[in-house]
Amino acid sequence: MLTAISDRMRPEAEVMDLARLGSLHSSTLSFMRTLVRRIMKEEWTIERSRFDLDTDGYGTAIYRIETPNDIFSFVLFSNPLSNEERNDRVIATSWDLTMALCEGEVDKLWLEDLRRNVPKQEAGRVDARVFSLSRANRSSRLFNYVLEELSAGRQPDADRIAQVGYLYRTTAVYGSGKLGMADWNKVRSKFTDFNRPFAPEMFICYMLRQFSLDQVDHIAKAGAPKTAVTLDDRLKRFFGIGNSTGLGMAPYLVNHGELFSQWVEMRETALAQVLHKAAPTEWRINLFHELIQKAKQHFAESVTSDAEQIERNRVLIEELDEVDTRLSDLGDTLETWSVLSDHAHDVWSFETQELIHAICLEIHPELVNDLEDSFAVIPNTVVDSAMTTDELRQVIETRYDWALEIDFSDPSNSDAFWYRSEEKLEPRLGFAGADPGIEKQMPLPIGRRVRECYDLLVEDLAEQPNSDVVHFLLRRPAMKSIVRRIQTMSRHKYAEIRANLADRNVRPMDLLRCKLAFFGVGKFDPRSKLWVRNTMYQGAPLIDDIGQTYESWFLPLKPEMKEARA
Numbered sequence: 214m215l216t217a218i219s220d221r222m223r224p225e226a227e228v229m230d231l232a233r234l235g236s237l238h239s240s241t242l243s244f245m246r247t248l249v250r251r252i253m254k255e256e257w258t259i260e261r262s263r264f265d266l267d268t269d270g271y272g273t274a275i276y277r278i279e280t281p282n283d284i285f286s287f288v289l290f291s292n293p294l295s296n297e298e299r300n301d302r303v304i305a306t307s308w309d310l311t312m313a314l315c316e317g318e319v320d321k322l323w324l325e326d327l328r329r330n331v332p333k334q335e336a337g338r339v340d341a342r343v344f345s346l347s348r349a350n351r352s353s354r355l356f357n358y359v360l361e362e363l364s365a366g367r368q369p370d371a372d373r374i375a376q377v378g379y380l381y382r383t384t385a386v387y388g389s390g391k392l393g394m395a396d397w398n399k400v401r402s403k404f405t406d407f408n409r410p411f412a413p414e415m416f417i418c419y420m421l422r423q424f425s426l427d428q429v430d431h432i433a434k435a436g437a438p439k440t441a442v443t444l445d446d447r448l449k450r451f452f453g454i455g456n457s458t459g460l461g462m463a464p465y466l467v468n469h470g471e472l473f474s475q476w477v478e479m480r481e482t483a484l485a486q487v488l489h490k491a492a493p494t495e496w497r498i499n500l501f502h503e504l505i506q507k508a509k510q511h512f513a514e515s516v517t518s519d520a521e522q523i524e525r526n527r528v529l530i531e532e533l534d535e536v537d538t539r540l541s542d543l544g545d546t547l548e549t550w551s552v553l554s555d556h557a558h559d560v561w562s563f564e565t566q567e568l569i570h571a572i573c574l575e576i577h578p579e580l581v582n583d584l585e586d587s588f589a590v591i592p593n594t595v596v597d598s599a600m601t602t603d604e605l606r607q608v609i610e611t612r613y614d615w616a617l618e619i620d621f622s623d624p625s626n627s628d629a630f631w632y633r634s635e636e637k638l639e640p641r642l643g644f645a646g647a648d649p650g651i652e653k654q655m656p657l658p659i660g661r662r663v664r665e666c667y668d669l670l671v672e673d674l675a676e677q678p679n680s681d682v683v684h685f686l687l688r689r690p691a692m693k694s695i696v697r698r699i700q701t702m703s704r705h706k707y708a709e710i711r712a713n714l715a716d717r718n719v720r721p722m723d724l725l726r727c728k729l730a731f732f733g734v735g736k737f738d739p740r741s742k743l744w745v746r747n748t749m750y751q752g753a754p755l756i757d758d759i760g761q762t763y764e765s766w767f768l769p770l771k772p773e774m775k776e777a778r779a
Contacts, residue, residue, distance in 0.1 A: 221485045228481060231712035235723025236563035237730035240571040241578060242480055245733030247585040248415045249753055253763065255281050259756040266291065268435040270428045275319060276420060280406045286319045287420040288312060290332050299350050308348035310381060314417045316342050341395040344413035345388040349381040349421055352455060356380050356429065363433035366440045371774045374451060376516055378736060378748040380425040382455025386414045422454040422750050447772040453751030459744035460640045463724040466710060467657055474705035476731055483581040487573045488551040490580065497576050498540065504572045505537045511768040517738040525564055532565040575767050594701045598683045602674055605682055609667050612703045615711045616660035617667060625717045627661060630654035642721060642743065658715035662695045
């Protein structure tokens, strides 16, 4: 049956188009969604074991997390920060909040060591008992507004909240061995609660959201004990955590092709099962209609000042009306969801096509959610010495035909370059003739490297037609890394993004949005083509909801709060 499904999966050329990847939406298989499902299903116990905050909300907080398998601690430090010091850029050295996710209980001695190091972030060091580090800055205007309203005994206006969507935004989340933390192999093998990709990082953001809500309630009550009210749970769920993501994230999908292929393959496997196996019953068709209406409202409520994103949202909402009509016209003749998907492919934008797919996944959890443990892969990048050079040529011509079609002699196809800044070792994008640093460029444009390897390979075959890869590399040692990549990635269906990252008009935003969609992020607000603000966990259940029935938080909407404002 899996083989049959594999045959129905979308082709690599379609799925790995960068513009399509940059149009993905979060889904039931996104990492935040799978993490929250695990928390709710296993009924984790999360409670404050220490909440030593002064009346202004500064101090130390520790949340104790007990799962069916283990005990963990979320440790957070809240310190005064002037508006002049508040900076979302990676060069910042101070933040409103800094935090760590740790294994086990945190005693006094360890807490003091964390207090000395966690607020320093990159300048500090922790040990392998720590899974993840993060920092966050306050959204000052919204935080102050919410605090004023609660202190006066009123609930804040949902429309004001919708303009921002969060009380804090995180500017970086670290894990996987950085700064002395536990590496991924330890986390994956020893702690099953966090054995899915980016689970520690996603959880630390979930706990940051919880603290932001607890803190604003605390400050309101401490400052106005006679009049203050606590934030309504409906508004609490509407708050997410902000995130600022820039070029630092862009190379990840290229540098971790095996892992990325696994992410995409699991999503495409789920989609193929839903499109070709699931029956569009009456109640599921009705649910699809409901989610279309919900999506229209969700994207209408999305706030951005970016002209291109505004237009993308407008087109999406307009096309969703057409989707709704098309679905009604199909009626009882709709035998599989693939009929709607195929029509979408021919008629509507990538944004609409991929939202239709996300909705299809949403309404068939019985065919999808069991795949959530299939996102991990152990990399195995080894040169296949037994391969002949002619076999390597055939692999390139078959799997990298897209790269061979690009004319890299055209300056417009080759003058963008990626490099790491000397100050912070963060990726940057430059252009030949305009920016210095081309001699230090990163080997990120895979297509151009493949083309170079292919040209040398053809020359080599003309002289050594019966040679093998080992002898080719002895003659061309500089080609070792790209040959290893070609051999490795050709074993995976969706490992290579089909885009020229050296193109003058390359859109790093598509790389950022693709990865963020797999994380589960929504409401993208591009600030340029190089970085984006977005919202995490908006609509997600609270820790007080654990053990209770909760609604799906796919496409969260602004809550109706008229009675709360009365």
